[in-house]
Amino acid sequence: MIAVDANILVYAHRKDSEWHELADRCLTQLAESRAPWAILWPCIHEFIAIATHPRIYDPPTPLADALEQVDCWLESPSLVLLSETPSYWNALEVLLTNSRVVGPLIHDARIAALCQHHGVTALWTADRDFNRFPSLRAVNPLVL
Numbered sequence: 001m002i003a004v005d006a007n008i009l010v011y012a013h014r015k016d017s018e019w020h021e022l023a024d025r026c027l028t029q030l031a032e033s034r035a036p037w038a039i040l041w042p043c044i045h046e047f048i049a050i051a052t053h054p055r056i057y058d059p060p061t062p063l064a065d066a067l068e069q070v071d072c073w074l075e076s077p078s079l080v081l082l083s084e085t086p087s088y089w090n091a092l093e094v095l096l097t098n099s100r101v102v103g104p105l106i107h108d109a110r111i112a113a114l115c116q117h118h119g120v121t122a123l124w125t126a127d128r129d130f131n132r133f134p135s136l137r138a139v140n141p142l143v144l
Contacts, residue, residue: 002030003038003082003115005125006046008141013051013061013069019126019142026124026141031076038080040114042107044070082118091117099132112136 004027011023030037048070051061061069073079092113101109112133115123122137123130130138 001036001038001080001118001120003040003118003120003123004030004043005111005123005127005130006043006050007126008124009039009043009047009073010050011126011142013047013066014057016057022142027073031073031079034078036078036080037076038082038118038120039073040082040111042110042114044081046107080118082114082120084114085117088113088117095133095135098135101132105129105132109133 008023008026011017011019012027014020017023048063048066050056051066051069052063054060074081092110095109095113095116096106099109108127108129111123112130112135114120115136120136122139124141125138126140126142127138130136
């Protein structure tokens with residue numbers, strides 16, 4: 001199962017992104033496929049935070065538009081939403097210990113641990129920081 005990181009979601013949503021067309025095409029292919037694909041709840045939260053942030057975008061995406069975009073993704077019948085489970089902590093603890101990341105990279109470790117915990121085969125992301133987690137296959141679908 002492929003999971004999608006927040007940056008790909010933002011690029012697919014923001015028409016002013018240089019990666020918009022390609023990211024939108026990639027997400028559309030996933031959403032229209034019968035194969036299961038995933039978005040992690042923390043990535044949805046991050047998408048909304050980034051797209052609506054006035055220091056990142058001028059003008060930022062209005063909150064109502066960002067929420068509507070999430071609703072659109074949620075309509076895909078093959079979408080699986082991933083979140084923490086009671087045994088998630090063990091996966092995160094092992095990943096943090098092995099990778100030795102700290103500070104802001106803890107968020108990326110959280111995403112990586114959730115992916116591993118749920119059996120994700122590839123995380124589509126443009127963030128090279130995920131290469132710090134060799135047990136997770138990070139793929140940038142925008143440069144294939």
